[in-house]
Amino acid sequence: MKILVCISKTPDTTAKITFTDNNTKFDTNGVQWIINPYDEWYALVRAIELKEKDPSATIHLITVGGADAEPIIRKALALGGDEAFRVNADSHDSFYIASQIAAIAKEGAYDLILTGKETIDYNGSSIGGMVAELLDLPYISLASKFELDGSKATIIREIEGGEETAEVNLPVVVSAAKGMAEQRIPNMRGIMAARTKPLKVTEPIAVEALTSVTSFGLPPAKAGVKLVPADNVDELVRLLHEEAKAI
């Protein structure tokens, strides 16, 4: 079985979000980069678990990003995974990124393509669906459980206020949400091994971006909290009812 895991880099979750160049660029000054949590904690770890059950499985990783994405993909290799691709391109357009991933995926004829639920910076939740369409494969989004029996996958996905169980035969594209696996910490052996694992850098295929960022902005700051004494909850209820009109 061949598995492809899509890895993206995102700013550390505590990073201060500011913009430069007249609010058209994210200010990366002093930003620590991490593997997008959904890609690491759920998609990649689930792939590793599947390989632990079936040692004949291979795990390939892919990231679409510039040279600054290299430490991230190495860290992913340290967690697990046999080899990695980096498509040397920097883009925020989901269709552009998905097209790059689909091109590599087509070559590799993967049985399972895993993405994270969403990138925590761009919040598109789109790449998985686009890759699936470009490859004409079934897609299950926001999966919280993934079990495999031969070539039949049983997948639980989140729906509004509940969950749905579905069966599908491989190959399939799945986006991984919380519940699919438990976060792991890379060990020394993995880190050492990652240094020698193959990382292939390829140039992007020609694709037109469909969208572009015009500008960024920050939400207006809150006016400040109105504190109500703990022994006067009636006052809080009055404020919520009359002033905020929230209840």
Place this chain on the structure above:
Amino acid sequence: MSVLIFVDIAEGQVKKASLEALSYGAKVAEQLGTSAEGVVLGTPKEDLAALGKYGVSKVHHVNNPALDHLDAQVYTKVIAQVAQAVSATVIIFPNNMDGKSIAPRLSARLKAGLISGAVALPDTSNGFTVKKNVFSGKAFANISISTPVKIIALNPNAYPVKAGEGTATVEAFNATVDTPKVKVTSSTKASGEVPLTEAEIVVSAGRGLKGPENWGMVEDLAKVLHAATACSRPVADAHWRPHNEHVGQTGIAIAPNLYIAIGISGAIQHLAGVNRSKVIVVINKDPEAPFFKAADYGIVGDAFEVVPKLTEAIKKLKGIS
């Protein structure tokens, strides 16, 4: 030319996020001087003509039992057929669980630029630009689409439902429907509960509650407010509450009218998922808790004393005894 809105249904019922998408789509159509039309797949239990109230003149109904469960691959091909038949230039989805499955596929299929997580109407003064959330709600971006056909996935609770007068003409649409490859074998729905992403009011609690046995008072408060319940990440990780209640940067992002946070410190990763709530109330015994900085109203106090009193005070307001 037309604006096409995907009307997501669950067990035959039109979801609230779909009503928002319809209201939004009707407004976009008005901006563009064209008509708004809806598309419904599967077997609805509601009268589709009534969707006219939300501003659509027509509803295209693809009635096929193969569409009763979501297979995004099959849905995408069907919606693409409808979109082409009505020459849709803008296609709108609710950015809910189903929308997130289908909209990206349709975007790739039609080579139509997609903005997912839209929070405002498009700005058409210079091209076509839509505001969306980025950095898990810590910022927004204006994204422009350059393709002739444009797809917008509208965030839940970002645009109000506007119901007026009117009925829509319902037309059966004859589409080619593939056999789904995804077979849905079961679904569970927490009965009677308000789905978190659709809730107007959310009552949420954190590690300050000490243990799962103390959630009774949170549920009581949620009940009188007709609210959904949520929790911080450590609470879900410790299995005090189910995973699908976890809100934040790595959980569900919500934007209710009112968010009540009880015994939650207000870590940046938690705030990322809830800071788009219109009104935030924080109950915490520590006056230094960072959450107070992001709150509109707050009580510094012991949750075990404050929350039951708050429930009683709301009962009084609502005349419930």
